[in-house]
Amino acid sequence: MVNYYVRRTARVFVTIFGVMSLTFGLIRLLPGGPFTQLRVQLQRQGVPAEQVNEQIANLQNVRPDAPLWQQYIDYMISAAQLDLGTSIQYSEPVAAVVAEAAPWTIFVVVMSTILMFAIGIVLGAVQAYWEGSKFDTITSSLSIVGMSIPFYVAAILLLLFVSYRWGLLPASGTANPNIENHWSLDYAISVLRYGALPILSYTIVGIGGQALAMRGNSIQVLGEDFVEVARLRGLSDGRIALRYVARNAILPMYTGFLLLLGFRLGGTVILEQIFNYPGLGLYLLDAVNSNDYPMMMGTFLVITVALVIGVYIADLTYSLIDPRISSGDSSEAY
């Protein structure tokens, strides 16, 4: 049992280490080789040649004239100390920019994911109980339509109608900039109002898939023997529905949840661009468009670490719910 947690925790660090190495490698892959573009840019700004290397070293924590292994070690050590270099376009530490942006992205992703799962699970369970009814048919059809709409299409449509045509909700930003006090109720309401559309567009297109998955699982569980036995034992319908059916139907959706988290965190690049919502995704895109390599790698690294930690938490809670997970993964070799 303890062994499992230790191994799982170790894997988090190994993965983060791997991703850090990957970003180091990617910087070298980028067009123009390492820092060529930046060097030209600095020289054009009239920076003397001997200062250019020094400036680059300050920006990315890497001395361009050092051998590759030295560069790698320097990069890894400073990244481990949360020093992600300096943004070229903002002339600010990347870590500071990221720290400001990350909460907004996490807010949108977590809120929409919770909403999507809650609504999807309830809807799917109701459908399974009323299998074959008119409600089931209509909801299933709507779910299929929902699955074929990408979230950015939903986002653009919501923006078009709710913000521009009807003027109900703001179209961009994270909160009303005129509110000074960040701990007031007004501010909280404005955060919700500004976040409503991004969260909504992420939620509505995801519900369908979850509802269909929950419906399928529930129908399968309803046919199992232990449900029959529970009914024969005279347990109440509510108890059967929650303890026996819902629990066993939700468990298989957990793995899907892990993958989904990755897609949703990555998708913020598009979502935040549409709503001009300054989270990690918007900064990443911004950095890509202006060749701000330290910024680009910093945001990429932080999005990945957020995903790794999210999956880690989900894995740990999963093993609490389903005892089979931590006990055995013995697969003998053929």
Added chain:
Amino acid sequence: MIPVKHTESDSPTEGLDWQSESTGTDMTRGDRLREFYERSIYEPAIVAWADLRTRVGLLLLTVYLAIAGVSVLGLWREPSTSQAPRLIGMFENWSYPLGTTSSGVDLTAELVHATPDILLMVLAGGVWATGLAVIVGTLAGYKGGRVDNVLMSISDFFMAIPGLPLVIILAITFSPENPIFVGVILTINYWAGLGRSLRSQVLTIREDSYVEASRTMGTGTFRILRKDVIPNLMPYVTVNFVFAARYTIFASVGLYFLGVLPYSDPTWGVTLARAQENGALFVPEAAHWLIAPMIFIVGLALALILMGQGLDRVFNPRVRTRMAGESESTAEGDETTTKGMI
């Protein structure tokens, strides 16, 4: 759920069935072809056609193939600026059914001529993602031990990287223009999750008696995988192929929309981005500019999902046997059990 379907290596039921060579010569090629046709094409086609979703999905997909055909054969004009009056709405002028842009480009032309590339991209993405997942998943699940550990560690690593940001960085690194290459890049880490779930399916299949029989006969790993394991995974793989294809459309349109993928001819995502840049969100007369590419995107995704749902039924053994008229009673019985719960 895995339908237990007899595979080629254990299907002959009469005579010395373990001597697969001799039974092979007993059947003429014509018989084999006929049986293959009955089993793999005729019966599934009947089941599939009975499902409304497959019919609609197939119809939609045919429409897209027809559109691609129109483009390849050059039956519709090429898009160019000032070829039409500006900002005609949808269905206002039948020479330009979907309307025109603010620079006088025929939207129909722009969207139609992007279709062949998108279909190629979607096919490439789907084949790459599912193909790699099948190889990794079956090998890891069947071999177990160290092979399993190594392959699953690699998949876990890829699963830990959020897809789109990685694709964006790869896109600016390689500047892919070939649609097939774009499709592969877009699904660069999509296979990992699918490979993992395939592995867990293989873990149950590899204990089945016919797999064990093949193993005791000394059949090679790859032959067992090809003949015994993969056929049983086909339903799951087919459905997931559809999902991978859908992901490829979504990702491709999204990244063209962001402007991180290079292009020579505008694709659906580029059309969408240009519409947004030109204020189609505020100008009511330009709204059709946004709606038209959306119809193309959602329509293709819908076609794929309907096909996937229909195919899921085809591979569901309960439905198959009911169609063959073998065990009507079991199927009925199952339905009453679920109904009885209410």
